[in-house]
Amino acid sequence: xxxxxxxxxxxxxxxxxxxxxxxxxxxxxxxxxxxxxxxxxxxxxxxxxxxxxxxxxxxxxxxxxxxxxxxxxxxxxxxxxxxxxxxxxxxxxxxxxxxxxxxxxxxxxxxxxxxxxxxxxxxxxxxxxxxxxxxxxxxxxxxxxxxxxxxxxxxxxxxxxxxxxxxxxxxxxxxxxxxxxxxxxxxxxxxxxxxxxxxxxxxxxxxxxxxxxxxxxxxxxxxxxxxxxxxxxxxxxxxxxxxxxxxxxxxxxxxxxxxxxxxxxxxxxxxxxxxxxxxxxxxxxxxxxxxxxxxxxxxxxxxxxxxxxxxxxxxxxxxxxxxxxxxxxxxxxxxxxxxxxxxxxxxxxxxxxxxxxxxxxxxxxxxxxxxxxxxxxxxxxxxxxxxxxxxxxxxxxxxxxxxxxxxxxxxxxxxxxxxxxxxxxxxxxxxxxxxxxxxxxxxxxxxxxx
Amino acid sequence: xxxxxxxxxxxxxxxxxxxxxxxxxxxxxxxxxxxxxxxxxxxxxxxxxxxxxxxxxxxxxxxxxxxxxxxxxxxxxxxxxxxxxxxxxxxxxxxxxxxxxxxxxxxxxxxxxxxxxxxxxxxxxxxxxxxxxxxxxxxxxxxxxxxxxxxxxxxxxxxxxxxxxxxxxxxxxxxxxxxxxxxxxxxxxxxxxxxxxxxxxxxxxxxxxxxxxxxxxxxxxxxxxxxxxxxxxxxxxxxxxxxxxxxxxxxxxxxxxxxxxxxxxxxxxxxxxxxxxxxxxxxxxxxxxxxxxxxxxxxxxxxxxxxxxxxxxxxxxxxxxxxxxxxxxxxxxxxxxxxxxxxxxxxxxxxxxxxxxxxxxxxxxxxxxxxxxxxxxxxxxxxxxxxxxxxxxxxxxxxxxxxxxxxxxxxxxxxxxxxxxxxxxxxxxxxxxxxxxxxxxxxxxxxxxx
Numbered sequence: 001x002x003x004x005x006x007x008x009x010x011x012x013x014x015x016x017x018x019x020x021x022x023x024x025x026x027x028x029x030x031x032x033x034x035x036x037x038x039x040x041x042x043x044x045x046x047x048x049x050x051x052x053x054x055x056x057x058x059x060x061x062x063x064x065x066x067x068x069x070x071x072x073x074x075x076x077x078x079x080x081x082x083x084x085x086x087x088x089x090x091x092x093x094x095x096x097x098x099x100x101x102x103x104x105x106x107x108x109x110x111x112x113x114x115x116x117x118x119x120x121x122x123x124x125x126x127x128x129x130x131x132x133x134x135x136x137x138x139x140x141x142x143x144x145x146x147x148x149x150x151x152x153x154x155x156x157x158x159x160x161x162x163x164x165x166x167x168x169x170x171x172x173x174x175x176x177x178x179x180x181x182x183x184x185x186x187x188x189x190x191x192x193x194x195x196x197x198x199x200x201x202x203x204x205x206x207x208x209x210x211x212x213x214x215x216x217x218x219x220x221x222x223x224x225x226x227x228x229x230x231x232x233x234x235x236x237x238x239x240x241x242x243x244x245x246x247x248x249x250x251x252x253x254x255x256x257x258x259x260x261x262x263x264x265x266x267x268x269x270x271x272x273x274x275x276x277x278x279x280x281x282x283x284x285x286x287x288x289x290x291x292x293x294x295x296x297x298x299x300x301x302x303x304x305x306x307x308x309x310x311x312x313x314x315x316x317x318x319x320x321x322x323x324x325x326x327x328x329x330x331x332x333x334x335x336x337x338x339x340x341x342x343x344x345x346x347x348x349x350x351x352x353x354x355x356x357x358x359x360x361x362x363x364x365x366x367x368x369x370x371x372x373x374x375x376x377x378x379x380x381x382x383x384x385x386x387x388x389x390x391x392x393x394x395x396x397x398x399x400x401x402x403x404x405x406x407x408x409x410x411x412x413x414x415x416x417x418x419x420x421x422x423x424x425x426x427x428x429x430x431x432x433x434x435x436x437x438x439x440x441x442x443x444x445x446x447x448x449x450x
Numbered sequence: 451x452x453x454x455x456x457x458x459x460x461x462x463x464x465x466x467x468x469x470x471x472x473x474x475x476x477x478x479x480x481x482x483x484x485x486x487x488x489x490x491x492x493x494x495x496x497x498x499x500x501x502x503x504x505x506x507x508x509x510x511x512x513x514x515x516x517x518x519x520x521x522x523x524x525x526x527x528x529x530x531x532x533x534x535x536x537x538x539x540x541x542x543x544x545x546x547x548x549x550x551x552x553x554x555x556x557x558x559x560x561x562x563x564x565x566x567x568x569x570x571x572x573x574x575x576x577x578x579x580x581x582x583x584x585x586x587x588x589x590x591x592x593x594x595x596x597x598x599x600x601x602x603x604x605x606x607x608x609x610x611x612x613x614x615x616x617x618x619x620x621x622x623x624x625x626x627x628x629x630x631x632x633x634x635x636x637x638x639x640x641x642x643x644x645x646x647x648x649x650x651x652x653x654x655x656x657x658x659x660x661x662x663x664x665x666x667x668x669x670x671x672x673x674x675x676x677x678x679x680x681x682x683x684x685x686x687x688x689x690x691x692x693x694x695x696x697x698x699x700x701x702x703x704x705x706x707x708x709x710x711x712x713x714x715x716x717x718x719x720x721x722x723x724x725x726x727x728x729x730x731x732x733x734x735x736x737x738x739x740x741x742x743x744x745x746x747x748x749x750x751x752x753x754x755x756x757x758x759x760x761x762x763x764x765x766x767x768x769x770x771x772x773x774x775x776x777x778x779x780x781x782x783x784x785x786x787x788x789x790x791x792x793x794x795x796x797x798x799x800x801x802x803x804x805x806x807x808x809x810x811x812x813x814x815x816x817x818x819x820x821x822x823x824x825x826x827x828x829x830x831x832x833x834x835x836x837x838x839x840x841x842x843x844x845x846x847x848x849x850x851x852x853x854x855x856x857x858x859x860x861x862x863x864x865x866x867x868x869x870x871x872x873x874x875x876x877x878x879x880x881x882x883x884x885x886x887x888x889x890x891x892x893x894x895x896x897x898x899x900x
Contacts, residue, residue, distance in 0.1 A: 030761055035687060072596065089545035099760050100766045100767045100770065100812060101767065102763070102807075103762055103808055103812075104758055104759060104762070106804075106808070107750065107753055107755065107758045107804070107805075110750055111750055111751065111753055114479070114750060114751040118868040130818065130819065131818070135820075136594065136819040136820060136823070137770070139815060139819040140770065140812050140816050140817075140819055141812065141815075142815070143811055143812055143814060143815020143816075143818065143819070144766065144809065144811045144812035144815060145808070145811070146796075146797075146799075146811045147795065147796045147797075147799055147804075147806075147807030147808045147809070147810055147811025147812070148799075148807060148811070149799070150797075150798055150806040150807065151750075151795070151797025151800055151802075151804040151807040151808070152799070152804055153752060153800065154799050154800065154801040155749050155751070155801050155802070155804070156751055166534065192798075192799060273720070277465055297604050298560055300557065300560055300564060300601075300605055301561065301564040301565065301580060301605070302633060303561055305554070308554055308557045311555060312550050312551070312553055312554070315551045316550045316594065317551065320550065320587070320590065345597065345601070346596075346597045347596075347597075347600075348600055349596075349597055349598075349599070349600025349601035349602070349603055349604050349642060350604065351604040351605050352554075352599065352601075352605070353601055354557070354597075354601040354602055354605070355557075356597075357597030357598060357600065357601040358553055358556070358594040358595070358597045358598040358601070359550075359594065359597070360591055360597055361594045361595070361596045361597025362550060362553075362590050362591065362593055362594030362596070362597070364593060365525050365580050365589055365591075365592070365593020365594060366590050366593075367587075367588040368580065368581070368589070369580065369583075369586040369589040369590055369593070370586060373586070376493050378796040387502070408858075408897065428664055429640075447858065447897035
């Protein structure tokens with residue numbers, strides 16, 4: 001479960017040896033620690049267009065060290081002189097860039113700034129959804145931001161990340177929740193991603209316990225990523241029902257006791273699984289995390305019917321049936337949040353995983369197909385697509401595959417279960433209805449061959 | 451410009467050495483040769499759902515050796531027994547799969563078939579666009595095909611490829627053009643891709659000269675990929691106007707003389723470039739290929755204003771201005787076809803290419819923004835996104851980067867300018883209005899880190 005090379009390369013001796021040999025030195029990523037208060041522990045720099053005024057309204061809740069620059073000031077090359085080497089977080093609003101000439105403001109802002117970024121700094125670029133703009137010139141300029149931000153993410157070093165948020169015209173009041181996530185260590189293993197924000201009526205009431213008063217169901221919760229999701233949702237204030245197969249009851253009960261959660265021992269593929277689930281949730285549920293999943297890897301040439309059927313049944317059919325039952329029974333609360341655990345294999349495919357990749361692509365399709373259906377009741381549904389995450393499963397991989405999985409990404413390492421859990425917890429917040437029908441990769445900007 | 455390892459690994463001695471050492475042996479890809487008549491030179495296998503009946507209507511024009519199987523026949527494991535090791539092309543219609551249980555038909559069809567595929571075989575899976583289906587279950591099953599087909603593409607060996615075509619309900623009459631491309635060596639370097647077909651009123655009249663009677667403009671045509679595009683459009687019957695900067699006139703004139711084309715020496719960034727272009731095209735133009743492009747690579751930390759501005763001006767602003775001028779002047783013919791040369795860097799970003807990736811992402815945005823505007827007059831606009839293509843430019847790369855670019859893909863090698871040119875030529879056909887607003891990667895299913 002540990003990346004020994006990462007630890008070695010960041011030790012005193014290892015650092016010198018690794019640098020002398022010209023080997024990669026992946027950064028030790030900063031993660032969110034329980035009890036931390038502010039999303040940004042240091043300087044937050046705001047620059048660019050008109051959305052910055054919206055960000056300034058809540059920026060003091062993000063960081064107590066703020067720097068703001070208007071576009072005109074950025075013309076003077078001296079503007080970064082006072083920053084030193086300590087900028088922890090950056091928001092650049094590029095939403096006003098309305099033709100390809102104006103894109104040069106990206107260079108003007110970021111070029112002098114890059115040397116002032118602290119290790120594990122987080123950069124967010126704001127734009128407008130290109131498909132919502134009437135002016136083709138503006139739409140093209142906004143679409144160009146994707147190429148820029150993904151390149152920037154590949155150039156950043158020392159664990160820094162960059163994302164692009166396309167903010168719908170009616171979504172500006174949901175910026176705080178998104179920036180609290182993407183500017184903080186909660187998004188440590190996410191980089192180079194593009195997400196769209198839309199209108200959402202719900203709001204987080206208490207940022208220290210954003211899930212307070214919300215009932216959450218987590219499947220496959222006994223171990224690994226599922227257990228980490230349970231812990232993270234509990235930390236954020238949710239009341240939990242933890243589900244896993246009867247064979248995992250011992251681990252499940254221990255975790256539930258620690259978190260003050262209820263448990264449900266259930267095979268989600270059982271014929272009566274929907275009825276059993278509804279019986280266990282008489283008061284309904286606000287957050288549903290379909291995390292339970294299995295792998296049965298074989299190349300298609302050797303794929304057996306039982307391997308195929310088992311993976312599709314657990315990973316895709318069960319979430320469909322259970323979600324349908326919850327919806328039909330009226331058990332899904334107002335502003336419900338549904339999160340499906342997909343995989344980068346579902347996006348890019350993977351050798352030896354035709355069954356798994358089909359099931360995970362199907363989950364992304366489930367989010368896309370259901371998002372419009374759920375929007376009427378203020379509910380959202382999204383997929384989270386982990387890349388290489390250090391678990392018992394990856395620890396059992398052949399060493400070559402494991403090292404390739406770790407290093408073939410912009411962050412040069414695997415992620416941790418917590419990284420996936422933080423993404424799930426963010427998408428479970430009331431305000432995260434601003435995101436729906438989308439797939440968020442938690443993969444360190446992995447090279448994935450889509 | 452040559453991949454010496456590829457040649458060595460496929461030589462008599464090299465093959466034995468490479469296999470003994472456990473090194474990768476990328477396949478020698480079969481390409482389309484001038485004078486070839488049939489898209490499929492050997493057995494074409496058709497199977498699956500109702501769209502196969504549509505394919506059978508023209509299948510004899512694709513191959514003179516046809517095998518067809520209905521779904522029921524596929525239950526018998528013996529159905530592949532007669533095929534031997536000689537299947538050159540496969541079409542499986544998965545459009546009827548309407549829930550996750552039915553996805554097992556994919557395994558039933560492909561599992562026994564894989565051993566019968568000839569080297570450089572081409573597989574096409576047909577589906578329905580998930581976003582056009584009312585039934586969520588069907589939409590999810592169709593979306594799952596992406597994960598399956600991309601995994602299959604990664605598992606295929608010996609230069610074989612696999613694609614997924616989502617066929618709109620009103621696009622069935624355009625299947626022949628798409629299958630002539632994706633089942634033939636014209637698509638040798640394309641794999642793991644997903645494309646949507648929509649209604650298109652225009653049709654190819656003569657498959658041996660699909661661009662006969664069409665006037666085409668190619669920018670950056672003097673050398674490299676541009677010259678290959680010119681040659682390929684000429685082979686397919688187009689009348690050509692070849693454009694390049696005045697400094698490239700010698701190469702341009704030589705190529706034009708060989709192809710019987712006109713030339714236009716023009717800096718596309720000049721203030722009067724639109725007027726000069728319109729003057730040179732008094733009779734209008736049916737096909738516009740914006741191929742001219744430059745790189746000025748530097749990391750953003752070292753990016754100069756002139757490097758940024760030059761790349762954005764040539765790669766993005768010039769195509770916008772020239773296309774706008776053609777449209778405004780009425781010079782774009784009925785059923786015009788516009789093709790923009792983008793890049794996988796524009797999709798996934800690339801270290802050292804913030805400027806280039808922004809410009810190429812902008813071109814993808816140009817295709818997306820303009821497609822609806824052009825649809826009214828039957829015109830289409832698409833981007834082609836090459837991956838690692840063997841040119842003078844890549845020959846000058848550092849050896850480590852070049853080898854990584856070649857090998858980090860499912861086909862394990864770089865492509866050739868012809869591979870890009872064939873994609874452009876296909877999208878330039880009258881019937882290819884079935885594709886619009888999309889980006890087609892020609893990259894051997896490269897690992898690209900989007």
